[in-house]
Amino acid sequence: MSAPPAARRPIAPARVDLAVELGALRLRNPVLTASGTFGYGDEYAHVVDLTRLGGVVTKTVTVEPRAGNPPARVAEVASGMLNSIGLENVGLERFRDEKLPRLRALRATVIASLGGETPDELAHLVAALADLDGIVAFEINFSCPNVAAGGARYWAEPARLEATMARLRAHTSRVLIAKLGPDVTDIRDTARACEAGGADALTCVNTFVGMAIDLERLGSRLGRATGGVSGPAIKPLALARCHEAAGAVGIPVIGSGGIASGRDALEFIAAGATAVQVGTATFSEPGAAERVVGEMRAWLGANGFARVGDLRGRFAAAAAQENGAPARRDRAGARA
């Protein structure tokens, strides 16, 4: 066992600096909403002050509107939920003409989640939205587990990811985030491929493929055989994938998977994440993301961290020391 870190003097929570950077993008705090759990941002605006969040990641937008999957689309499982929504969304045109103006009016920091069945579709989306005001970054959904074409399995090929990221890179100077799925042999391969293609950051991870069977009917509890598992059940799994990815790349990683409290979020930061996303928790508690910001601030202050960045990767540093390797503050050090 390594010695616990030396006690730090508490800092007034209000003085804790929560700002983080994802490439050229500076966020007021590290807490984002996870795509698909916050609509297009305005649905919760009467109960959540969007300007208090690091940013809002929208529901994934595709070129054409999508009607989504047949019912049932959601099922609760132990400490989590299964979903099979199937990327229901209003499509590019209505997102641009109706949703984006509302988000601008709310002065939210908007990260548009984009999904496509082919590299061409993603390139079309980025090109169409690249010059519009009100979007600070794009999160490319390379990992939807609930669509027949262009889902997590299609995008799990590192060569395809790298080539596609490079193509999108050529269309925009805005921050590009690649959202990765956990159901791959080695997430370091998909993470490195996105970095090589020019991604500014990664989101780790999307939902895990899962099933639930209704024994009496001998059928799926969803309309499809499988869905994506989210919620507290996946937090330890997501944390491990996030830690692994953060150790493999030099770009920032956004942790996602079962985060419902400030402590959850800070575990991801300690594991190497720069920012976090709150998703399924919002379904139970619409104000969850805003609460997480406050809880992070309180813990960091009480434990004497003046900046959230001072906690980043600290777990990795401790593990490296334990193995006799020199402690290094940068993420590259965690590779050793």
Add this chain to the structure above:
Amino acid sequence: MSLVAARTWRQTDARVRAQRDWGAGFRWLELSVDGAFELPRAGQFVQLLLTPPSPVLLPRPMSVAAARRRDGRVTLGFLYLAVGAGTRALSQLQPGARLAVTGPLGHAFPLDEPGTPVLVAGGRGIAPLLMAADALAARRRSCELVFGARTRDRLVGLSEARERLRRRGSRLHVATDDGSRGFRGDVVALLERVAPRWRQPLVLHACGPHGMLAAVARWALGRGVRAHLAMESVMACGTGVCRGCPLPRSAAARARVRAEGAAAPALRGNPEWAMCCTDGPVFEAGELDWNRVE
């Protein structure tokens, strides 16, 4: 037009005021919430979230059976059957226990529509119709209440229903599948027999199992009678965000949503599926494809 649609639901703390056994596994639950909570209307629902440690993660949607404002607080009443992990845990809560309530959510029964109000309840579908009966009484309007269940034991809330109707000279019509009480047969067969005697036109407001609602909807559509059906679904958020509670739209509704195109409210612009939570839970009969409702 405002850029941001008006939404009035919110999440607030609640306390259990009372919980009673109503027989046959049914429970009556009363919650107290702060006075700023908007008073739900009949047909609307709320999301009940158990506080940790809870055996379930997601909130449970529940139709409101009573709502009143008193002493600066709002009291909400619910009639439910403890069938799953969530409702079983709910049934264990003692007076004073805390939970969170989100609401009011969804669309209510349009009780001001002209015509004779006919409330059609199947089993525990009586819950929102008890509230509808109260609301009609408050408007000094009489109604016909058709209440059906498989057996007399499952006519839960029958005495409450009778009490609510007595005040305004409205009438109660009872049916059981096995004939153990009232008319022997289902509510549609009973409607077929008694409805011609009522003052026309009729406006139906129904809640019950989906099979019963499909039968009521077909009966109404076949006779040009307006009918509003309160549907159920498994839900996650209950607020239109997760898109988790789709119901199949009718061909006419699909065509209408397609024609409205960009003019349709964006969240409601899915031509294939309506969301139970925000498009409903109360739907006009012509809106859904009853052959595909599960």
